[in-house]
Amino acid sequence: xxxxxxxxxxxxxxxxxxxxxxxxxxxxxxxxxxxxxxxxxxxxxxxxxxxxxxxxxxxxxxxxxxxxxxxxxxxxxxxxxxxxxxxxxxxxxxxxxxxxxxxxxxxxxxxxxxxxxxxxxxxxxxxxxxxxxxxxxxxxxxxxxxxxxxxxxxxxxxxxxxxxxxxxxxxxxxxxxxxxxxxxxxxxxxxxxxxxxxxxxxxxxxxxxxxxxxxxxxxxxxxxxxxxxxxxxxxxxxxxxxxxxxxxxxxxxxxxxxxxxxxxxxxxxxxxxxxxxxxxxxxxxxxxxxxxxxxxxxxxxxxxxxxxxxxxxxxxxxxxxxxxxxxxxxxxxxxxxxxxxxxxxxxxxxxxxxxxxxxxxxxxxxxxxxxxxxxxxxxxxxxxxxxxxxxxxxxxxxxxxxxxxxxxxxxxxxxxxxxxxxxxxxxxxxxxxxxxxxxxxxxxxxxxxxxxxxxxxxxxxxxxxxxxxxxxxxxxxxxxxxxxxxxxxxxxxxxxxxxxxxxxxxxxxxxxxxxxxxxxxxxxxxxxxxxxxxxxxxxxxxxxxxxxxxxxxxxxxxxxxxx
Amino acid sequence: xxxxxxxxxxxxxxxxxxxxxxxxxxxxxxxxxxxxxxxxxxxxxxxxxxxxxxxxxxxxxxxxxxxxxxxxxxxxxxxxxxxxxxxxxxxxxxxxxxxxxxxxxxxxxxxxxxxxxxxxxxxxxxxxxxxxxxxxxxxxxxxxxxxxxxxxxxxxxxxxxxxxxxxxxxxxxxxxxxxxxxxxxxxxxxxxxxxxxxxxxxxxxxxxxxxxxxxxxxxxxxxxxxxxxxxxxxxxxxxxxxxxxxxxxxxxxxxxxxxxxxxxxxxxxxxxxxxxxxxxxxxxxxxxxxxxxxxxxxxxxxxxxxxxxxxxxxxxxxxxxxxxxxxxxxx
Numbered sequence: 001x002x003x004x005x006x007x008x009x010x011x012x013x014x015x016x017x018x019x020x021x022x023x024x025x026x027x028x029x030x031x032x033x034x035x036x037x038x039x040x041x042x043x044x045x046x047x048x049x050x051x052x053x054x055x056x057x058x059x060x061x062x063x064x065x066x067x068x069x070x071x072x073x074x075x076x077x078x079x080x081x082x083x084x085x086x087x088x089x090x091x092x093x094x095x096x097x098x099x100x101x102x103x104x105x106x107x108x109x110x111x112x113x114x115x116x117x118x119x120x121x122x123x124x125x126x127x128x129x130x131x132x133x134x135x136x137x138x139x140x141x142x143x144x145x146x147x148x149x150x151x152x153x154x155x156x157x158x159x160x161x162x163x164x165x166x167x168x169x170x171x172x173x174x175x176x177x178x179x180x181x182x183x184x185x186x187x188x189x190x191x192x193x194x195x196x197x198x199x200x201x202x203x204x205x206x207x208x209x210x211x212x213x214x215x216x217x218x219x220x221x222x223x224x225x226x227x228x229x230x231x232x233x234x235x236x237x238x239x240x241x242x243x244x245x246x247x248x249x250x251x252x253x254x255x256x257x258x259x260x261x262x263x264x265x266x267x268x269x270x271x272x273x274x275x276x277x278x279x280x281x282x283x284x285x286x287x288x289x290x291x292x293x294x295x296x297x298x299x300x301x302x303x304x305x306x307x308x309x310x311x312x313x314x315x316x317x318x319x320x321x322x323x324x325x326x327x328x329x330x331x332x333x334x335x336x337x338x339x340x341x342x343x344x345x346x347x348x349x350x351x352x353x354x355x356x357x358x359x360x361x362x363x364x365x366x367x368x369x370x371x372x373x374x375x376x377x378x379x380x381x382x383x384x385x386x387x388x389x390x391x392x393x394x395x396x397x398x399x400x401x402x403x404x405x406x407x408x409x410x411x412x413x414x415x416x417x418x419x420x421x422x423x424x425x426x427x428x429x430x431x432x433x434x435x436x437x438x439x440x441x442x443x444x445x446x447x448x449x450x451x452x453x454x455x456x457x458x459x460x461x462x463x464x465x466x467x468x469x470x471x472x473x474x475x476x477x478x479x480x481x482x483x484x485x486x487x488x489x490x491x492x493x494x495x496x497x498x499x500x501x502x503x504x505x506x507x508x509x510x511x512x513x514x515x516x517x518x519x520x521x522x523x524x525x526x527x528x529x530x531x532x533x534x535x536x537x538x539x540x541x542x543x544x545x546x547x548x549x550x551x552x553x554x555x556x557x558x559x560x561x562x563x
Numbered sequence: 564x565x566x567x568x569x570x571x572x573x574x575x576x577x578x579x580x581x582x583x584x585x586x587x588x589x590x591x592x593x594x595x596x597x598x599x600x601x602x603x604x605x606x607x608x609x610x611x612x613x614x615x616x617x618x619x620x621x622x623x624x625x626x627x628x629x630x631x632x633x634x635x636x637x638x639x640x641x642x643x644x645x646x647x648x649x650x651x652x653x654x655x656x657x658x659x660x661x662x663x664x665x666x667x668x669x670x671x672x673x674x675x676x677x678x679x680x681x682x683x684x685x686x687x688x689x690x691x692x693x694x695x696x697x698x699x700x701x702x703x704x705x706x707x708x709x710x711x712x713x714x715x716x717x718x719x720x721x722x723x724x725x726x727x728x729x730x731x732x733x734x735x736x737x738x739x740x741x742x743x744x745x746x747x748x749x750x751x752x753x754x755x756x757x758x759x760x761x762x763x764x765x766x767x768x769x770x771x772x773x774x775x776x777x778x779x780x781x782x783x784x785x786x787x788x789x790x791x792x793x794x795x796x797x798x799x800x801x802x803x804x805x806x807x808x809x810x811x812x813x814x815x816x817x818x819x820x821x822x823x824x825x826x827x828x829x830x831x832x833x834x835x836x837x838x839x840x841x842x843x844x845x846x847x848x849x850x851x852x853x854x855x856x857x858x859x860x861x862x863x864x865x866x867x868x869x870x871x872x873x874x875x876x877x878x879x880x881x882x883x884x885x886x887x888x889x890x891x892x893x894x
Contacts, residue, residue, distance in 0.1 A: 031739040031747065039738055046850065049652045185616070186654065202741050205663065206734060206838055209741070232738055237836040240717065241733045244725050250738065422851050426599050464613060 032209070035561055038228035038528060041242055042256030042520065043543040044235045047205040052189040053169040054124065056545075060208045061233040065548025067108075067194030067210070068169030071099060071118070072162065073549045074445040076335040077538060079491060081162070081445065084549070085113065085170055085195065087147075091487065095139075095156045099165075101147040105217040107172045109193045113217075115143035120173040122151065127181050134164050157484035159448040159494070166445045166549055170195065197226045197553070208233045224557040227528070231556075233543055246270060249526030255542050257395060257520045262321055270522045273541075274534050277322035280518030281540065285331045285450070286396075286439040288387075288403070288512040292471045294434055296383045301364035303509045307350040308357035309410040310403055316515060319398030324515045330502050331454075331513030332447055338491050339447045341499035348506040357410040366411075374413035385414045385434040390421035396437055399514075429462045431470050438468060439517050442546055446494070451480040451501055454510050471510040476501060519544075530560040571875055575868050582868075586860045587637050590853035591630070597650040597851045598626065624650065624854065637857075646858040651850035657858040660843065665862060667735055668839035670756065672828050675763035680817055683771025688806050690772065691779035701776060707769030712827030716762040716834040723758060731755050733836035759835045763828055767820075774816060778809035811882055818874040821867055 040061075048060030053068040064070075072089075073082040083089070087102040105113040122141045125134045137155040144150045153161070172193055179187065192200050197218060201211035210231040218224050234251060236242070239258055245251040247269060262279055264270045272279040288310075290297040297303065312326040325334075329349030332340050361367075365378030376382050387404055389396040400416045407414040414435065419427075427433050441453045456466040457477040463470065483497040521541045523531045532539040532555055540552040598620045602613060621627040624647065625636060640647065646657035690696040724732030736742070737751040782788060782805035791801050829841030836842060840859050847855035879885050 031737070034739065037739065046651050046846070049655060188654070204741060205660075206836070207738060234738060237733060238833065240720075240834070241836045244720065244732045247725060248728065248732075250731070250733075420851075421849075422596065422599060426596065462613065 032230040032232060034527060036229035038231045038253070038556070038559070039234065039245075039251040040231065040253045040255070040543045041234040041245065041251050042236055042254040043545070044208065044233055047235060048203045048208040050188045051192040051200065052185075052187055053171060053192075053194075054184055059545075060203065061543050061545070062198065062208065062210050062231065062548075063192065064169045064545060065196065065553060066198035066231070067192045067196045067200065068171065069194070069196045070166055070168055070549050071170060072166045072445075073551065073553075074166050076443055076445075076550055079335075079338060081166070081488065082551075085118075091158070094158075094487075095153045097151045097153070097158075097161070098144070099149045099151070100145075101149070102217065102221055103147060105195060105221075106215065107193050107195055108199050108213055108215075109172075111172060111174055113170075113172075113195055114146050115149045116173045117170055118149045119143050120177045121168065121170045124171070124176065124184065127184055134161070137161070157481075158488045159446045159486055160452075160484040162488040163444060163446055163449055167546065197224070197556070198231060201230065206235045206237075208235075224554060226556050227559050227561070228556065246522065246524050249524050252524050252526075252528050253531075253541055253543070254522050255520050255544055257323075257518070258522060259395065260321065261522050262323060265522070270524055271531055271533065272522055273519075273532055278325045278516075278518065279323050280520060282325060282333050282335070282443075282516035283519035283544075284439045284442045284517050285327050285333060286399075286437055286514045286517050287331060288514055289428075289436050289438045289469045290511065291431060291434055292469050292510070293431060294385075295381070296366070296377055297385070297434065297469075299364065300508050301360055302366060303512065304350060305357045305360035305364070305366070305410065306407060306412060307509055307512045308353045308360060309406050309412065310512070310514070311352045311406050312515060313352070314406070315399045315402050318402060319395050320515070324518050327513035327515050329506060329513060331511070332450060332498075333443050333516060335443055336447045336450075339495050339498040341495075341502050344499065344502055344506065348503075350506075350509070350512075354406075354410050361411065368411055373411065374408070375411045383413055385412070386417050387414050387435040387437075388417045388419060388424055388427075388433055389437050390424050391418035392421075393418075400437065428468050429464050431463065431468075436468065437514065440465065442544075443550060444546075446483075446488075447498055448480065448483050448494075451476075451483060451498070454505070455480050455501075469511055471508075473504065473508065473510070476504045476508075476510075479504070519547075525562055527562055528559045529562040530558055531555070532558070567879070571872065575872060579864065579868060582864045583638075583641070583861065584634075586857050586864065587634060590856050591633075593851075597853050598624065599851075601650050601653065601850075620650075623648065641861075646861070647854040649852055649855050651847065651852040651855065657854045660855060661840070661858050661862055664838060664840050664843045664859075667837060668828060668832065668841065671759055671763060671832070671837070671839065672825065675760055675767060675828070676817075676821070676824055679764050679767035680771050680813070683768045684775045684810070684813055686768070687772040687775025687777075688779050688802075688809070691776045691783070692802070697776070701773065704769035704772045707766055708773060710766050710769075712762060712766050713830040713834055715766055716759065716831045719758055719762050720834060730758050732758060735838040755835075755837070759831050759837050762831055762834075763824070766827065767824060770820070771813065771816075774813055775809060778812060779805055782806075782808050811878075814874060814878055814881070818871050821870050825863060825867065 044061045050058045051060055051063050051067070053059060053064050069085055071084060071086040073084045074080070075082050085101055085105065086099045089097060089099045091097055099118065101113065101115060101118070107113060119141050122134070122138065125138075137153055137157050137160070139152045139154040141149065141151045175193055195217070197213055197216045198210035199213045201209040203209060212226050212229050216226070234245075236256055242251070242254050242256065243258060246254055247264070261270070262277075265272050265275070265279060273281050290303060292298045316322060316324055316326060328340060329345050330340050361375055366375040366383075368375050369380060370376065370382070374383065387400050389400045397416070397418055404414040404416050424436065428436050428438075441450055453466045455471065455473060455476045457472060457474065459467060459470045459472060479497060479501045483494060483501065486494045486497060519540060519542055523541060525531070530536065531541050537558045539555045539558065540547055540550060541555050542552050598617055601620065602616055618627070625633060628636070644658065646661070649655050649657050649660055652660060690701055720732040723730050731737070731754055734755055735752060736748060736755055740748050740751055742748060783801070788801050788805060791804070828839075829844060831837070832839045832841030833845050840862065843855065844859050847859065
């Protein structure tokens with residue numbers, strides 16, 4: 001027995017060491033009661049380090065939406081704006097927008113929310129921060145009353161302006177007005193003072209904790225009573241870990257793609273929006289983005305042939321096991337159905353048809369003269385293309401293989417390559433690629449954001465967010481600019497312009513729409529129930545950035561404790 | 564004795580310099596750029612702003628200076644205890660991030676290595692003198708020692724955590740708690756520790772048991788054992804001598820195995836999403852964060868070197884022959 005004393009002592013020391021391993025954070029916190037806490041995961045990929053609402057894409061989950069709020073929300077189902085911080089707005093003439101804020105709203109530090117806060121937020125755009133381009137068309141902004149803001153435009157673009165107003169958090173003037181450029185971008189804003197339904201509670205490397213703001217103005221103004229007292233968002237781990245946490249009921253909501261999740265949904269262990277395929281709502285379009293500087297890919301006929309060669313059903317039933325839907329040939333999301341010219345799509349839209357693809361290639365002079373099984377350019381140059389998707393994105397890797405095979409069947413030589421994500425982004429932005437898959441534009445208040453993505457000019461040395469394929473078409477871009485000037489609530493007027501854009505789009509196919517990526521959302525009903533579904537409440541169950549203002553915030557008020 | 568120590572220290576110093584240099588080189592010759600991937604996440608659309616921010620961050624991270632200067636400033640930073648600033652968790656210092664993760668990794672590794680070694684040796688020695696055990700449990704040990712750490716971890720997470728539901732399968736402590744010095748937190752940290760610990764412990768245990776069992780059998784057949792037996796010494800005494808002699812190769816084995824065990828621990832952490840160095844390395848890799856990567860590897864290198872050094876010293880203490888060789892080499 002003597003020999004066991006040492007191990008026992010060591011074990012005890014080790015146990016104590018592990019137990020004391022963390023320096024004390026919030027002392028005396030006795031935990032978050034399970035029936036008052038919503039656990040979410042699948043949105044954050046890094047530890048939360050930043051709550052600065054100005055730095056898009058870097059802030060912790062919920063910073064924009066739970067803590068900071070925009071002037072308007074947008075209801076995609078009803079195709080209508082929802083006044084959020086704004087109580088009302090009007091356009092006295094086409095270059096003036098008057099926005100009136102709600103009365104009695106306060107920041108979480110107790111200061112009143114007034115017109116100056118909005119003015120400050122808009123003026124921040126004059127700095128080199130990521131939404132700086134509003135000052136290309138805004139002439140001036142002025143507080144014309146305690147709660148009234150008047151924005152004047154040098155070049156009125158209501159669609160674009162409303163896209164900004166719905167997608168930008170308003171920040172308190174008394175904190176942000178005097179910050180320098182460097183502070184704006186570098187300040188982690190560790191004690192966020194927002195206007196929203198939740199306030200910062202705590203964070204650790206693997207989670208972000210929000211606590212309900214019981215003085216939130218929206219409880220009364222919108223009649224929304226947020227159900228969870230705490231929201232704990234867990235940084236994404238491996239698929240296996242997420243699956244385990246979901247099936248144990250440790251996590252209530254996961255917003256990441258989980259291969260094979262349809263089996264758990266079919267078995268009734270988890271829920272999603274639809275009970276059957278495609279299970280998920282559509283969130284964005286995955287495009288096949290081609291480099292227009294390439295001699296073959298720069299030819300519309302070649303692109304059309306490629307589009308006809310791709311068997312989407314094979315991708316949808318294969319790598320996605322019916323978790324996604326095929327995209328409309330215009331690439332517009334189902335929520336934008338009113339903007340799709342269905343007659344035109346019927347006539348001009350592409351479908352899977354390899355024979356048509358071969359015919360298109362032959363007509364345009366792409367023949368296989370050297371007998372290697374792959375076509376050459378009309379000048380006889382061999383064509384060899386590489387389709388790149390980020391390494392490790394397993395669903396896209398599989399989809400890319402299918403596309404390459406499909407293309408090879410009609411004689412287009414496409415190989416796949418799966419580089420590191422950062423490297424792919426660098427090459428994509430610099431225009432050094434043949435073909436990539438991209439889905440960066442999400443559902444928004446206007447299809448303008450999609451056409452901006454496809455057609456924006458001029459093409460710069462580095463294309464960081466739009467027109468990665470470097471497609472240049474002045475006429476199309478003028479139409480997109482015209483679309484930006486259509487009054488925000490004029491759906492018919494906008495549809496008329498989008499129809500003209502689609503004429504060019506379907507004839508030219510600057511990028512090939514593939515499938516609608518899902519709003520990945522799988523829910524456990526162990527603790528919280530009444531999630532959005534096709535038969536119940538129609539909303540979005542997601543923590544993704546940019547979705548709270550599309551109605552996802554209401555889900556937090558709609559969910560109920562399970563019996 | 565001191566000459567021996569000095570020579571050993573010299574070898575360790577050279578190893579350290581080479582390891583650190585390789586460690587500094589690897590991320591820099593990896594494709595990708597930490598500043599770019601950081602700005603990509605920010606989706607800056609204005610090219611001028613992008614240019615300005617790229618320059619700014621390159622300066623912050625010291626990436627604009629020539630390579631040899633980066634190398635020397637890395638060394639000088641090292642001696643001041645500065646490992647730079649993380650790009651994925653900007654603007655947090657790398658050292659802070661690593662120091663938060665180190666206790667979890669040590670808390671897993673030290674008990675797993677030490678306990679499996681001690682228990683494995685005793686079990687092996689015990690098994691060597693019992694035919695029944697030798698035939699039943701040892702084959703099982705062979706399976707264990709051939710099991711990849713990660714695979715056993717996945718299996719245990721599934722069996723104990725998901726199907727059984729006894730123990731949590733991910734994280735370092737409950738999602739409902741924040742680190743605090745309370746019984747609730749300690750208990751939670753302990754329950755989260757059990758599975759990752761066990762999966763490391765069990766695999767290592769098998770290897771030590773087999774090694775010890777083979778050594779004991781070998782030693783029992785050595786001349787000195789036979790001689791003792793012929794003299795009529797009690798079996799207990801013979802076994803004690805055999806055990807002592809068999810220990811020596813096991814100590815060397817520990818030094819050799821250390822690297823493998825650490826690699827296994829890093830993978831195990833990823834499986835259990837345990838907030839130690841392994842999970843940190845994975846995250847840093849995914850985000851092209853050179854600074855965290857090289858800092859983490861530096862800790863691993865230092866850890867392995869220190870452990871090897873300690874084993875060297877222990878070896879001198881337990882094996883009289885080494886001491887005789889060192890001191891009595893002249894006579």
